[in-house]
Amino acid sequence: MRYVIYARKSGESEERQILSIEAQLAELQEYSAKEKLEIVASFQEAQTAKEPGRTKFAEMLSFLQEGYADGILSWHPDRLARNSVDGGQIVYLLDTGKIKDLKFPTFWFENTPQGKFMLNIAFGQSKYYVDNLSENIRRGHRAKLRRGVYPGSAPIGYLNNHRTRDIDIDPERAQIIGKGFELYATGKYTLKQIARAFKNMGLRSQKGNVLAVSCVQRMLSKSFYYGLFKFKGETYQGTHEPLITKKLFDECQEVMKFRGHIKTRKAEKTFPFRGLLTCGECKCAITAETQKGHNYYRCTKKREMCSQKYVREELLTEQVKNFLQKVSLSSQDAEKILRELDKDEQKAKLDNHVVLQNLKTEITDIGVKLDKLLSAYLDEIVSAEEYAAQKEKLLARKVECGEEIREIENGSVSWLEPARAFVKSLNHATELVQSGDKSEMTTFLKQIGSNHILFDKCISFSPKIPYKLAAERSEAGNSHLQNPYWRRVWDALGTFFAQVPNQFLV
Numbered sequence: 001m002r003y004v005i006y007a008r009k010s011g012e013s014e015e016r017q018i019l020s021i022e023a024q025l026a027e028l029q030e031y032s033a034k035e036k037l038e039i040v041a042s043f044q045e046a047q048t049a050k051e052p053g054r055t056k057f058a059e060m061l062s063f064l065q066e067g068y069a070d071g072i073l074s075w076h077p078d079r080l081a082r083n084s085v086d087g088g089q090i091v092y093l094l095d096t097g098k099i100k101d102l103k104f105p106t107f108w109f110e111n112t113p114q115g116k117f118m119l120n121i122a123f124g125q126s127k128y129y130v131d132n133l134s135e136n137i138r139r140g141h142r143a144k145l146r147r148g149v150y151p152g153s154a155p156i157g158y159l160n161n162h163r164t165r166d167i168d169i170d171p172e173r174a175q176i177i178g179k180g181f182e183l184y185a186t187g188k189y190t191l192k193q194i195a196r197a198f199k200n201m202g203l204r205s206q207k208g209n210v211l212a213v214s215c216v217q218r219m220l221s222k223s224f225y226y227g228l229f230k231f232k233g234e235t236y237q238g239t240h241e242p243l244i245t246k247k248l249f250d251e252c253q254e255v256m257k258f259r260g261h262i263k264t265r266k267a268e269k270t271f272p273f274r275g276l277l278t279c280g281e282c283k284c285a286i287t288a289e290t291q292k293g294h295n296y297y298r299c300t301k302k303r304e305m306c307s308q309k310y311v312r313e314e315l316l317t318e319q320v321k322n323f324l325q326k327v328s329l330s331s332q333d334a335e336k337i338l339r340e341l342d343k344d345e346q347k348a349k350l351d352n353h354v355v356l357q358n359l360k361t362e363i364t365d366i367g368v369k370l371d372k373l374l375s376a377y378l379d380e381i382v383s384a385e386e387y388a389a390q391k392e393k394l395l396a397r398k399v400e401c402g403e404e405i406r407e408i409e410n411g412s413v414s415w416l417e418p419a420r421a422f423v424k425s426l427n428h429a430t431e432l433v434q435s436g437d438k439s440e441m442t443t444f445l446k447q448i449g450s451n452h453i454l455f456d457k458c459i460s461f462s463p464k465i466p467y468k469l470a471a472e473r474s475e476a477g478n479s480h481l482q483n484p485y486w487r488r489v490w491d492a493l494g495t496f497f498a499q500v501p502n503q504f505l506v
């Protein structure tokens with residue numbers, strides 16, 4: 001069966017919300033591809049259907065009457081006719097067999113007496129049309145969302161292109177914003193300092209205002225800049241060009257999380273371990289106070305009876321240093337491991353094609369998973385929240401895979417960077433033991449693990465896997481018969497990072 005496409009939009013204000021002709025055509029083309037319809041011609045016009053006498057509509061009807069096509073594909077019956085004359089003509093052509101079928105993405109039509117009856121109602125029913133308005137707005141957004149275009153005004157650094165309806169990079173502002181992300185990722189600057197830097201570099205909003213600190217914070221947490229965006233709680237992969245990598249974005253989020261903790265920097269200087277520990281008996285926070293020139297830490301005992309006693313800070317410092325010593329690497333040893341890493345890098349480059357293949361497979365798998373997720377959502381097997389959350393996770397991973405692929409193609413090996421960062425942090429532990437900076441120790445402990453507990457005057461916590469391995473290798477003894485510590489660390493970690501580098505970053 002051969003179909004003609006018919007799209008129409010009038011200039012009337014009441015129809016302002018209806019899909020543009022371009023959007024109707026996009027929807028119809030997608031629909032025809034999905035339904036495998038053969039399209040032989042397309043008619044479009046911008047004229048009201050309230051009164052008879054549309055030229056393109058008349059052309060289409062004679063095209064059908066002459067037998068060049070068998071059916072019409074249109075967005076909704078109200079696009080074809082909104083008066084009884086035009087509606088009657090369509091029905092007459094159906095009755096005489098000149099038109100064999102009508103297809104609408106928004107309306108189910110069957111060429112039966114009941115079908116024609118329903119069609120007649122749809123032609124005449126303006127209430128239906130009004131009811132359909134909100135659905136059409138949603139679909140207008142949907143057309144953009146499907147193209148991966150954010151259906152609102154572009155965030156700073158981008159511009160809405162009103163001609164192509166895409167979102168383009170704003171070359172002047174984009175460069176400054178990219179710089180801002182880079183500065184913030186170093187962890188050396190506060191949001192306020194970043195806001196000031198933006199001001200000095202001449203960054204202004206569309207309205208010409210200097211960006212407020214809250215604005216800068218919101219900006220630095222927008223996934224839009226690395227390629228995803230959220231609309232009504234759902235995440236989409238944008239087709240706009242990213243300003244930054246997801247890696248840089250993640251680094252900024254880490255800094256923000258960390259900086260959020262150090263508002264009370266002063267209090268931390270006085271009581272460096274405050275805010276780190278919770279009570280192992282009653283799960284309350286551990287607080288601190290000074291008695292006779294010594295710092296003491298104790299359970300706040302806010303919830304229930306708790307038998308835990310005061311602990312002197314010196315005792316805690318000793319325990320922390322003890323742990324740090326276990327994961328300490330001297331600068332020389334760190335150098336040795338870093339050199340081994342360089343060798344591995346050479347070797348790994350040869351194996352890269354396997355990794356590339358795996359990443360590409362993963363991207364394909366994600367596509368399949370997204371499809372399944374959507375069906376599960378449409379079949380109401382998963383809730384809207386679940387759907388949104390899962391989709392966001394899958395899309396984020398997809399972007400990550402894409403970045404890893406590009407990195408590998410540019411010649412770097414993805415797991416080496418986390419491994420290098422890890423080795424450097426082991427060397428940092430040595431520095432901490434030497435400097436004795438307790439609030440830095442707290443920061444370090446927070447970064448390398450979680451669930452820090454104080455129980456019977458003893459600190460315990462769950463270190464991230466590589467730190468756990470490093471500590472275990474250290475405890476395994478320092479016998480001269482064994483490999484040196486750095487060797488043992490390296491043997492244990494080489495495999496870990498090559499297999500699950502992302503675990504380290506979580």
Ligand SMILES: [Zn+2]
Pocket residue numbers: 279280281282283284299300301306307308
């Ligand atoms: Zn307690």
